[in-house]
Amino acid sequence: xxxxxxxxxxxxxxxxxxxxxxxxxxxxxxxxxxxxxxxxxxxxxxxxxxxxxxxxxxxxxxxxxxxxxxxxxxxxxxxxxxxxxxxxxxxxxxxxxxxxxxxxxxxxxxxxxxxxxxxxxxxxxxxxxxxxxxxxxxxxxxxxxxxxxxxxxxxxxxxxxxxxxxxxxxxxxxxxxxxxxxxxxxxxxxxxxxxxxxxxxxxxxxxxxxxxxxxxxxxxxxxxxxxxxxxxxxxxxxxxxxxxxxxxxxxxxxxxxxxxxxxxxxxxxxxxxxxxxxxxxxxxxxxxxxxxxxxxxxxxxxxxxxxxxxxxxxxxxxxxxxxxxxxxxxxxxxxxxxxxxxxxxxxxxxxxxxxxxxxxxxxxxxx
Amino acid sequence: xxxxxxxxxxxxxxxxxxxxxxxxxxxxxxxxxxxxxxxxxxxxxxxxxxxxxxxxxxxxxxxxxxxxxxxxxxxxxxxxxxxxxxxxxxxxxxxxxxxxxxxxxxxxxxxxxxxxxxxxxxxxxxxxxxxxxxxxxxxxxxxxxxxxxxxxxxxxxxxxxxxxxxxxxxxxxxxxxxxxxxxxxxxxxxxxxxxxxxxxxxxxxxxxxxxxxxxxxxxxxxxxxxxxxxxxxxxxxxxxxxxxxxxxxxxxxxxxxxxxxxxxxxxxxxxxxxxxxxxxxxxxxxxxxxxxxxxxxxxxxxxxxxxxxxxxxxxxxxxxxxxxxxxxxxxxxxxxxxxxxxxxxxxxxxxxxxxxxxxxxxxxxxxxxxxxxxxxxxxxxxxxxxxxxxxxxxxxxxxxxxxxxxxxxxxxxxxxxxxx
Numbered sequence: 001x002x003x004x005x006x007x008x009x010x011x012x013x014x015x016x017x018x019x020x021x022x023x024x025x026x027x028x029x030x031x032x033x034x035x036x037x038x039x040x041x042x043x044x045x046x047x048x049x050x051x052x053x054x055x056x057x058x059x060x061x062x063x064x065x066x067x068x069x070x071x072x073x074x075x076x077x078x079x080x081x082x083x084x085x086x087x088x089x090x091x092x093x094x095x096x097x098x099x100x101x102x103x104x105x106x107x108x109x110x111x112x113x114x115x116x117x118x119x120x121x122x123x124x125x126x127x128x129x130x131x132x133x134x135x136x137x138x139x140x141x142x143x144x145x146x147x148x149x150x151x152x153x154x155x156x157x158x159x160x161x162x163x164x165x166x167x168x169x170x171x172x173x174x175x176x177x178x179x180x181x182x183x184x185x186x187x188x189x190x191x192x193x194x195x196x197x198x199x200x201x202x203x204x205x206x207x208x209x210x211x212x213x214x215x216x217x218x219x220x221x222x223x224x225x226x227x228x229x230x231x232x233x234x235x236x237x238x239x240x241x242x243x244x245x246x247x248x249x250x251x252x253x254x255x256x257x258x259x260x261x262x263x264x265x266x267x268x269x270x271x272x273x274x275x276x277x278x279x280x281x282x283x284x285x286x287x288x289x290x291x292x293x294x295x296x297x298x299x300x301x302x303x304x305x306x307x308x309x310x311x312x313x314x315x316x317x318x319x320x321x322x323x324x325x326x327x328x329x330x331x332x333x334x335x336x337x338x339x340x341x342x343x344x345x346x347x348x349x350x351x352x353x354x355x356x357x358x359x360x361x362x363x364x365x366x367x
Numbered sequence: 368x369x370x371x372x373x374x375x376x377x378x379x380x381x382x383x384x385x386x387x388x389x390x391x392x393x394x395x396x397x398x399x400x401x402x403x404x405x406x407x408x409x410x411x412x413x414x415x416x417x418x419x420x421x422x423x424x425x426x427x428x429x430x431x432x433x434x435x436x437x438x439x440x441x442x443x444x445x446x447x448x449x450x451x452x453x454x455x456x457x458x459x460x461x462x463x464x465x466x467x468x469x470x471x472x473x474x475x476x477x478x479x480x481x482x483x484x485x486x487x488x489x490x491x492x493x494x495x496x497x498x499x500x501x502x503x504x505x506x507x508x509x510x511x512x513x514x515x516x517x518x519x520x521x522x523x524x525x526x527x528x529x530x531x532x533x534x535x536x537x538x539x540x541x542x543x544x545x546x547x548x549x550x551x552x553x554x555x556x557x558x559x560x561x562x563x564x565x566x567x568x569x570x571x572x573x574x575x576x577x578x579x580x581x582x583x584x585x586x587x588x589x590x591x592x593x594x595x596x597x598x599x600x601x602x603x604x605x606x607x608x609x610x611x612x613x614x615x616x617x618x619x620x621x622x623x624x625x626x627x628x629x630x631x632x633x634x635x636x637x638x639x640x641x642x643x644x645x646x647x648x649x650x651x652x653x654x655x656x657x658x659x660x661x662x663x664x665x666x667x668x669x670x671x672x673x674x675x676x677x678x679x680x681x682x683x684x685x686x687x688x689x690x691x692x693x694x695x696x697x698x699x700x701x702x703x704x705x706x707x708x709x710x711x712x713x714x715x716x717x718x719x720x721x722x723x724x725x726x727x728x729x730x731x732x733x734x735x736x737x738x739x740x741x742x743x744x745x746x747x748x749x750x751x752x753x754x755x756x757x758x759x760x761x762x763x764x765x766x767x768x769x770x771x772x773x774x775x776x777x778x779x780x781x782x783x784x785x786x787x
Contacts, residue, residue: 066475070468114746171595175787180510180741181748182566182774184595184787185462188490277464279490284463330430 010358023352030348031312034341041340046329053323060322061315069206071318073276076213077268079310081292083213083220083303084264087257088141089293090224090301092237093148097159099289100166101140101262103282105269107170108136110280113189113196113273114177125196129274137266138259140166145258149251163289170282188278198275209271216264221303233257265289298345309345316341418450418673421480423665424473425456426466428485433598434642435623439484439507439661446665462487470495474502479672482506482665489522496520503678505668507661508568510744510770512680523664524769525684528575528762529715530657530691532722533708534639535579537655537700538617541637542584544701551616553586559610560591561603561620561627564787569593571762571771572621575722576639577780580617582727583707589780590615595787600624609783611636617654628653637699644694653697663688683769687716723760728777735760740772 039050061071081098088095112129120128144158177186190196201207224230232253236243243250273280291313299305320334425443427436440456447454455478457469466488473481474495482505483492489509496504496517505521506512512522542556558580562569577589590610594602603626607618611634619639620627625648631638632649640649640656663684671678684690696704714720725735738760739750754761754772762773776782 064472064475066468066472177746179746180567180744182564182569182787183486184564184566184597185487187487188494191490191493279463281463283461286461330432 007359010356012354013357015353015355026348026352027345030344031341034344037344038337038340041336042323046327048327053327056322056326057315057319060319060326063322067318069204071314072210073206074314074318075307075310076209077271077276078288078291078295078314079306080209080213080216080268080271081265081288082295082299082306082310083217084261084268085292085296086220086261086301086303086306087224087230087233088261089296090237091233091254091257093145093254093258094156095141095144095159095258095261096156096290096293097140097144097162097262098265098292099285099287100159100163101137101265102269102272102285102289103163103166103170103280104140104262105133105137105266106273106280106284107166107173107269108132108266109196109270109273110177110186110189111173113278114186117190117193117195122195126198126274129196129270133266133270133274134263135266137269138263141258141260141262141265142255145255149254167282170280170284174281185281186279191278196274197278198271205275208275212267212271216267217303217307224301224303229253229256294342298349312345313338313342416479416673416675418452418669421450421669421672422453422455422476422478423447423669424470424476424478424481425454426460426469426473426481426483426488427456427458428460428462428488429598430458433623434625435597436484438642438658442661443482443665446662446669449662450666450669452669460488462491464491466491467494470504471498474499478502480505480668482668493517493520503668503672505664505678508770510768513768514743518677521668521678521680521682522769523661523682523684524763524771525659525664525688525690526686526763527657527659527691528571528722528771528773529686530659530693531572531575532579532582532715533693533711534619534655534657535576535581536583536708536711537696537704538576538619538637538639539580539583539587540701540704540707541617541654541699542580542587545616546584555614555616556584556587557613557615558587558589558617558619559607559613559615560589561606561610561618561622562591562593563597563622564595565593565774565782565785567774568771569621570775571773572641573619574728574773574775574777574780576619577777578722578727579711581779582711587779590783591780592783593785593787594622596622598623600626603627604630607631608634613783640694646695646697650698652699654700655696656694658692658694659684660690660692663690681767681769683763685716686712721759723762723773725755725758725760728779730775730777732778735775735777738775740767740774742767742772 035054039053042048042053043050062068081102085095085098109129109132112125112132116125116128140162144155144162147153147158148155174184174186178184179187198208201211224233232248235246235248236250236253240250272284277284295306295309295313298309316338320337323334323337427439429436431437431440443454443456455473455476457473460466460469462485466483470481470483470492480503484507486508489506489511492504492506493511493515496519500519503519505523507523509522512520538558545551546553546556560573560576562573573591580587590613592606592610594606596602603620603622603624607627607630610618617637617639618627618631621641623642625645628638628640628645628649631652636652637654638649638652639654642658644653644656646653664682667682668678693708711720735755738754740752740754741748741750742752752767760773762771763769
């Protein structure tokens with residue numbers, strides 16, 4: 001008789017919710033493997049000593065006091081963006097418009113600095129900037145949400161398209177406000193009077209964004225996990241029909257959540273323009289509106305663990321570029337290393353959620 | 368179905384994230400120590416610091432793939448090697464807070480001299496200069512040093528309009544050759560120019576190029592288009608193609624990519640380049656290229672620091688200092704070009720020939736007898752200095768500023784678009 005069923009060599013089985021320690025261990029292994037592969041790639045292609053390479057990776061991110069501060073500042077900005085996008089993503093509302101919402105907020109802040117700089121006292125200008133940035137970001141989030149809730153339009157497309165509108169608006173106002181004439185750049189706004197510059201806390205220019213990031217991250221965690229709003233967001237995300245059945249007004253939740261998400265992105269724009277760069281350019285968000293999506297996904301929308309993934313990405317970013325040129329390599333080399341590490345980190349999620357079962361010999365014998 | 372869509376979206380989002388993450392540029396440090404100490408030995412015994420103990424930091428907007436930055440990098444390397452100064456450089460520094468941070472990191476690392484190469488770096492260099500009064504901060508193409516009142520912040524440029532004028536002579540002679548050969552009539556002698564922005568540096572550049580050409584080919588006219596970016600290969604290529612379609616028979620450009628030169632090579636239209644020779648990529652159409660050689664400036668700064676003498680707030684290099692250079696000529700240039708260029712060059716150096724001589728051009732049909740230029744940078748573009756002296760427009764003049772401020776639109780040049 002030959003009626004035995006042919007069993008494949010292996011099959012993939014979903015794991016039960018793995019314990020945190022295990023999930024962490026898998027991630028740690030993934031990072032170590034990524035580092036080893038990076039080392040091999042580096043040695044094979046360039047002939048450099050991998051230990052030296054890792055060393056300059058750390059030097060790039062933490063080599064001096066200033067470097068540590070800059071790294072922390074960049075981490076807080078990326079973290080804030082990821083946290084800002086989180087409520088929308090928990091609702092399964094694909095907000096890929098972070099970039100545009102940041103730019104809208106930044107543009108509003110810059111507009112206040114330029115137009116009100118010599119008309120109002122500093123404190124009032126800053127107040128206008130805060131209100132303006134949050135409102136502009138919220139507006140950029142509201143428009144796609146409104147269309148989604150009313151006519152069920154595709155939010156991925158509309159949020160993405162809002163990015164282009166924001167970029168073009170910034171490009172337009174760059175020409176309006178350019179100094180000197182024709183140069184196509186605004187330069188530092190109010191460089192002499194410092195009007196509209198967000199205050200330096202404790203004498204350091206780096207602390208404010210870090211503090212804001214810490215506060216917002218904690219608040220967001222509490223909001224999502226311990227408030228009715230957060231629960232409504234999760235229900236809408238799981239199933240709109242269920243939400244409707246239990247009496248949640250889905251449209252209202254969508255609009256409310258996107259107002260929040262957009263306003264927080266606008267806050268990032270405020271920090272970038274008023275606190276860090278003191279100017280606005282079309283590239284001020286530097287693609288982080290998208291990197292933030294990656295951070296949020298990697299952490300399954302848990303604001304607290306986003307601290308670590310933002311740190312990892314910024315660490316790699318700063319460290320890898322240090323590697324690439326301290327050894328006379330091109331910037332693209334840093335991108336390759338970052339790519340390898342991200343590949344491993346995203347790939348390891350598979351092994352956290354699934355396991356591979358090989359065909360068992362014993363099973364054969366029984367038959 | 369929904370699940371599939373979800374998966375796809377996740378994929379797209381993650382890919383977007385990865386690309387964005389990878390695309391973002393970071394800062395980087397490159398340290399090079401020069402072993403040569405002969406020059407340092409010479410400096411010993413004078414006041415200040417020995418050259419061999421100096422450390423120079425350089426900030427570049429891009430890396431060596433950009434011809435603009437490569438021009439600076441080569442000069443920095445050459446100057447530091449010649450003087451025996453230790454060199455540290457940071458590449459891919461955007462025109463934002465990153466520039467301030469890079470400048471501070473260089474100062475923290477013990478640099479006595481910090482230089483940034485891009486126009487948009489200026490404000491951030493000023494911020495760093497305020498914080499480190501003992502370090503000398505120098506910046507190319509900037510406009511603010513003479514009004515900022517900082518002892519340790521300096522601007523520099525060169526009279527590149529002289530170089531462009533000479534390159535214009537090369538173009539004009541080529542036009543004359545075409546007319547003689549019967550390829551075009553005198554009325555068809557039209558040049559095209561791809562500019563970045565309607566900024567004084569660009570206007571000064573194309574006007575001097577045009578005046579150079581008209582000094583040998585009186586019937587020449589020119590069309591100018593703007594891309595709205597200092598580096599946009601596609602836009603520059605499109606711009607050049609548009610000009611060629613409009614009937615321009617020679618193209619030049621003031622933007623940093625290979626867009627215009629390669630479009631010219633494809634179309635077989637002669638090209639006058641900038642920043643460096645493009646003869647390798649465009650062997651059939653390359654005529655000549657003008658560029659600023661920054662080595663004399665770097666040497667001047669480092670020597671000044673070593674001797675303990677102040678660096679000028681505005682330093683403008685010239686043909687004489689070796690700061691303005693023409694490349695070797697391409698194979699397509701007309702006969703007698705070298706002689707004509709040399710004659711003009713001697714006249715400029717001797718002070719007999721001024722590029723912006725007001726008798727050679729008109730504005731709205733009238734001679735330009737007086738012009739108030741916006742020399743001191745302000746948000747309202749207030750005209751503040753008389754620029755016409757002794758019968759010529761005093762571009763990058765002594766006591767004014769090194770960066771160009773000639774922004775007059777002269778007759779004979781047709782601007783196709785001025786949106787930027």
